[in-house]
Amino acid sequence: MEIFYILLVLMLIAGIIAVETKDLLSSVVCLGAVGFGSAVMFLFLRAPDIALTQVVVEVLSLVILIRAVISRDKTFISGEREFFAVVVSIVVLFLIFLAGTQIFESLSSFGDAIFVRTADSVSRAYLENGVKETGAANIVTAIYLDYRAYDTLGEATVLFTAVIGAVAILRKKSRKLLFEKDLQ
Numbered sequence: 001m002e003i004f005y006i007l008l009v010l011m012l013i014a015g016i017i018a019v020e021t022k023d024l025l026s027s028v029v030c031l032g033a034v035g036f037g038s039a040v041m042f043l044f045l046r047a048p049d050i051a052l053t054q055v056v057v058e059v060l061s062l063v064i065l066i067r068a069v070i071s072r073d074k075t076f077i078s079g080e081r082e083f084f085a086v087v088v089s090i091v092v093l094f095l096i097f098l099a100g101t102q103i104f105e106s107l108s109s110f111g112d113a114i115f116v117r118t119a120d121s122v123s124r125a126y127l128e129n130g131v132k133e134t135g136a137a138n139i140v141t142a143i144y145l146d147y148r149a150y151d152t153l154g155e156a157t158v159l160f161t162a163v164i165g166a167v168a169i170l171r172k173k174s175r176k177l178l179f180e181k182d183l184q
Contacts, residue, residue: 003102007037007044007096007099008037010033010037011041014031014033015031018030025066025070028069032061035054035058036055039055044103049155050155057159060162063170064165064169064170067170126139126142126147130147134146
């Protein structure tokens with residue numbers, strides 16, 4: 001549980017840096033760190049489906065935001081790096097590595113289903129009563145479209161919105177409009 005709190009503190013630090021920094025690209029990178037930290041937290045809380053959705057949305061959002069910042073920002077990264085910034089980056093990466101190893105050690109081994117170890121798990125109830133209660137043709141359909149319909153609809157909506165947003169920003173017509181606005 002200590003790793004959970006360490007990850008939460010790192011996410012708070014990244015959030016504060018994202019709000020306080022003057023460089024937009026640094027702000028976007030820190031925002032990405034917060035998003036990926038939440039995905040790791042979902043893994044820690046044994047919600048891999050939500051973690052996967054978070055990672056997909058985070059990658060698409062970062063691509064869009066970095067593209068927007070780079071197209072607007074006229075500055076280039078050059079010169080010497082600050083020693084303190086390099087040390088902080090290495091420490092943060094090391095802590096993320098430690099958190100990741102702790103999380104993966106706490107997960108059950110591959111192929112070891114949780115419902116096998118606990119008698120009163122929701123998964124066992126789904127498997128035993130799913131087809132009878134829902135009238136579905138198979139158990140997968142019963143779980144996705146009856147028991148977890150709102151969750152499935154929410155995940156599909158998030159993914160669809162992220163893809164539509166990426167297409168809207170990255171298409172040629174909007175790039176031409178951004179270029180014309182920059183010239184004016």
